[in-house]
Amino acid sequence: MTTPIYLDYNATTPIAPEVINVITQCLAEFGNPSSSHAYGRRANELVQLARAQVAQLITANPAEIIFTGCATESNNLAILGMARASVNKKHIITSAIEHPAVMQPCLQLQREGWDLTVLPVDANGLINLDVLANHIRPDTALISIMHSNNEIGTIQPISDIARIARARDVLLHVDAAQSIGKVKVDVNELGVDALTIAGHKFYAPKGVGALYVREGTPINPIMYGAGHERSLRPGTENVIAVAALGEAARLAAARLPEAEPYLKQLRDELLSRLQAGIPGIILNGHPEHRLPNTLNISFPGVSGRALLESAAGQIAASVGSACHSHGDAVSGVLAAIGASADRARGSVRLSVGISTTDDEIKQASQILTNSWREINTQ
Structure with a gap:
């Protein structure tokens, strides 16, 4: 056939051959990254290496990288966590062409009593910056706009959106799941407060993602447990998947x-x-x-x-x-x-x-x- x-x-x-090699090597590393003995320390070294590799790909600090199970989880953590951490603000803004992993958390906030503004796009899939600015209110807590669209590929003017948001004291989350590994994504040049990463979109396995959260950005956990991942994502890290994500990030940066x-x-x-x-x-x-x-x-x-x-x-x-x-x-x-x-x-x-x-x-x-x-x- x-x-x-x-x-x-x-x-x-497909999973890159280099990533498969890392996965194979890590199968023997069974330690818990939170354990203080040699096995735990080795596992933790793998996790921290991956954190540094992902951070380098998007020009972030390693401490700003939170490992998750997928981009959908990252989007939920960013949108629900950042919105619920806001004080005296109950309005969020997104666009009409977002992935369900962004739109559904926004709709959940609407069910909880938040006001939701869904911005239209033009015939090319771009939002209008003036329309965005006009919809920002004193109680706007968060804007969530994708970096690039998964269906038509249109790339939004994120740095311009960030300037508007920052001038109005509004947080900005960006879903960059489709962009990583295809175009340059620099969180400092973009000026975002949070950014979503999906491993399986750039030659890592499914079931692992990351969320960049700029240092000092208010965000609450949406799950509760032990203090893993800055207390934002409880549960023992999937060392194998995390290491694979790190290697995929290294490859993406090099290629x-x-x-x-x-x-x-x-x-x-x-x-x-x-x-x-x-x-x-x-x-x-x-x-x-x-x-x-x-x-x-x-x-x-x-x-x-x-x-x-x-x-x-x-x-x-x-x-x-x-x-x-x-x-x-x-x-x-x-x-x-x-x-x-x-x-x-x-x-x-x-x-x-x-x-x-x-x-x-x-x-x-x-x-x-x-x-x-x-x-x-x-």
């Missing part, structure tokens, strides 16, 4: 200067070839300010789901976020950017990775073009 060409790196990534232009080249080549073979293709997302690996396009006259089903044995891709790609509902992100029902129905997300080859791009473009033609002649 032929292995399908994998074009779904925004859903998850980024070459990876970003390489991914962009592959993405643009794929778009160019598809445009040459299929008239009327529409690019969804910002034409410039988007992830270098992400291509969300609408195929005219066909359903994106039908197109991928036709090419299922040859290409692995998705019609949107993997977290809710099995339903038939139109993508909320595409609805938010004003896409028509037909355009949204015909959308497909193609996302490349560092293992993608030029030959795979050529093959994939031909397969998708042939599938589109076959459906249109039926």
Whole structure:
């Protein structure tokens, strides 16, 4: 059986060989990082090394890195923890294209009596900075805006958002799950107070993530137990997964200067070839300010789901976020950017990775073009 060409790196990534090696080595390290004996000290050394590696990737201090079980947990900790730590403030702001891991905690706060403002986005998926500024109130505690969108790849002007937030004494949380390893993410240049990291989006295993929390930022735990992770994430650390995340962060930092232009080249080549073979293709997302690996396009006259089903044995891709790609509902992100029902129905997300080859791009473009033609002649 032929292995399908994998074009779904925004859903998850394969574990890097170097990360697998670290996992294998750590399987023998069974000590509890909180124990004071030799086994515990060795385990703690692995955890602290990983903390330093993740911190270096985003130019943070190691003490500002909190290990979690996934990006969803990081988002919940940031949004619920920072909001509930605020004093005499009961208003939060987010955008219409956030991942459910951000939107659902915001809606939970709304159920608890908070006011929630959901900002619209333009046709490219960008929020309007003036609209944001106009919605900030004296009781606004938190703004939570994603760094880049998981479906269309649009990158928000986070540093500008941070300046607005800081001038109004409002905290800023950013979900950077899709950005790490693809573009530079520097928490100091961005000016964020908290930032979410997802291991499996940059060649670490699933089940491990991190949350950057700027020193001095008020935040309450959302789970309770012993004092692990600055008393913000109780429970004995998963040493193997944490060490794997650290190695993936080290690799991401080392590879980024070459990876970003390489991914962009592959993405643009794929778009160019598809445009040459299929008239009327529409690019969804910002034409410039988007992830270098992400291509969300609408195929005219066909359903994106039908197109991928036709090419299922040859290409692995998705019609949107993997977290809710099995339903038939139109993508909320595409609805938010004003896409028509037909355009949204015909959308497909193609996302490349560092293992993608030029030959795979050529093959994939031909397969998708042939599938589109076959459906249109039926």
